[in-house]
Amino acid sequence: MKIIALAAGAAAALVAPPAAAQEDAGFNGLYVGAAGGYDVQSNDRNSRILFDRNLDGRYGDVVRTGSGADAFGPGFCNGAARNQLSPANGGSCANDRDDWAYYGRVGLDAQRGRLVVGVVGEFGTTNITDSVTAFSGTPASYVFSRGIDWEAGIRARAGFTPNDTTLFYGTFGPGYARIDRAFGSTNMTNTFTGSGKRNQFGIQGGGGVEQRIGRFSIGLEYLYHQYRDDDYVVRAAGPAGTPFTNAANGGTTAGTDFRRSDEQFRWHSMRATVGFRF
Numbered sequence: 273m274k275i276i277a278l279a280a281g282a283a284a285a286l287v288a289p290p291a292a293a294q295e296d297a298g299f300n301g302l303y304v305g306a307a308g309g310y311d312v313q314s315n316d317r318n319s320r321i322l323f324d325r326n327l328d329g330r331y332g333d334v335v336r337t338g339s340g341a342d343a344f345g346p347g348f349c350n351g352a353a354r355n356q357l358s359p360a361n362g363g364s365c366a367n368d369r370d371d372w373a374y375y376g377r378v379g380l381d382a383q384r385g386r387l388v389v390g391v392v393g394e395f396g397t398t399n400i401t402d403s404v405t406a407f408s409g410t411p412a413s414y415v416f417s418r419g420i421d422w423e424a425g426i427r428a429r430a431g432f433t434p435n436d437t438t439l440f441y442g443t444f445g446p447g448y449a450r451i452d453r454a455f456g457s458t459n460m461t462n463t464f465t466g467s468g469k470r471n472q473f474g475i476q477g478g479g480g481v482e483q484r485i486g487r488f489s490i491g492l493e494y495l496y497h498q499y500r501d502d503d504y505v506v507r508a509a510g511p512a513g514t515p516f517t518n519a520a521n522g523g524t525t526a527g528t529d530f531r532r533s534d535e536q537f538r539w540h541s542m543r544a545t546v547g548f549r550f
Contacts, residue, residue, distance in 0.1 A: 309543025474499035
């Protein structure tokens with residue numbers, strides 16, 4: 273029995289150092305994980321819809337009625353119209369929708385002393401929606417909306433660990449997203465044409481804290497997203513004689529182009545992260 277006990281003790285002694293070394297490996301090597309949280313958009317208070325009456329590619333024209341009045345005198349709102357009346361005339365708009373987001377990730381880190389550098393790639397989606405509405409005196413509403421079908425990113429990561437188990441880091445890199453743009457109107461007189469979805473490069477950046485628990489890790493992270501979105505154009509056409517096709521007021525009978533004024537699609541993510549290190 274003593275021999276068996278001594279053998280067991282020797283085996284435990286041989287196994288223990290590699291296990292301890294594994295636990296104290298720090299932030300080195302390949303890992304996989306997930307990130308999820310809540311996305312919040314900036315408040316685009318001055319968003320509106322811009323018009324190109326003579327189709328010269330320059331926006332900012334005034335769409336006028338047959339009498340010369342501003343057809344969009346009722347104004348604009350940051351959000352999606354709930355009906356065809358502007359807030360100034362008793363209507364209302366829904367706020368831009370903030371919502372949940374979900375991502376998978378894979379990364380590689382290298383620790384040198386107390387410094388950690390690495391790269392992380394992500395792919396996922398967010399359910400946010402960003403809208404802007406114009407109101408005409410007809411009355412009618414004209415709503416531009418956009419959201420994200422999917423988003424991918426690859427970012428550099430650099431940080432500091434005071435104890436090999438807690439990491440404070442910053443991260444930055446390019447993003448690539450499929451932006452889903454849509455348009456809707458309560459105007460049943462004119463026709464509206466324009467294609468919506470587009471893949472677009474952008475940027476991502478932020479920072480966070482990660483806590484390692486053996487091979488697993490948990491963390492909190494903030495991430496900022498920004499994509500240029502200025503090329504979604506809708507053309508209002510026919511019939512002749514409507515404000516969009518009134519050549520007498522500076523337009524063309526071919527119609528009027530319009531797009532949203534806010535050219536950047538941006539939002540903020542507050543998320544939890546989990547990971548497993550190989």
